[in-house]
Amino acid sequence: MTHPEPPAALAARDLVKRFRTGEGPVEVLRGVSFDLAPGRSMALTGESGSGKSTLLHICAGLEPADGGAVLVAGQDIAALPEAARAALRRGTLGLVFQQFNLIPSLDVARNLAFQARLAGRHDPAQVAELAARLGIADLTARYPEELSGGQQQRVAIGRCLAARPAVVLADEPTGNLDEATGDRVLDLLLEACRDAGAALLLVTHSPRLAARCDARLHLHAGLVAPA
Secondary structure: OOOOOOOOOEEEEEEEEEEEEOOEEEEEEEEEEEEEOOOOEEEEEOOOOOOHHHHHHHHOOOOOOOEEEEEEOOEEHHHOOHHHHHHHHHHOEEEEOOOOOOOOOOOHHHHHHHHHHHOOOOOHHHHHHHHHHOOOHHHOOOOHHHOOHHHHHHHHHHHHHHOOOOEEEEEOOOOOOOHHHHHHHHHHHHHHHHHHOOEEEEEOOOHHHHOOOOEEEEEEOOEEEOO
């Protein structure tokens, strides 16, 4: 007896996205499709303007597509009411963006725990372990304004992983880090996602970092293209 394949943790089906400009509509995504299984990692690459960040925002439910669908564990997120999409972002999706989005009024310890508390998964021991592995254990009493950009990025990554999401969407998560620290942080991201069975979609400009993922999705002019 054969068992049906479980749904992909994250899937895109013929995604189309247009932006209006003074010269008329521009198609940023022109029918992009992919499947990402639980516990697997995929590098999203392409030149600037190829649609990488737009695709990531649509997968996070932060931006609507003009055509096609994004499925999280088989569920079409565009079909969900806004409250349900927000709940999905709290409990299922982990987001790491270049802007950090740390809460200025909270110290590092409370920033690290913030997403996990919203998801009902706060584990102080796990947060302490993450802080140690990210090299920020001695910064937990500081506030975001007292941190460098690289330190803030590590806090943002720790906050995401502390909530134990099923899907991690990361936009250049090592872009503000030196190469050695970036390698360690990527090690932690890949290992944490594999251990938790979480899917990782990683935007990166680095072929070296992309090569460490299980698969690669290369965008060119809004289409999936050979890398």
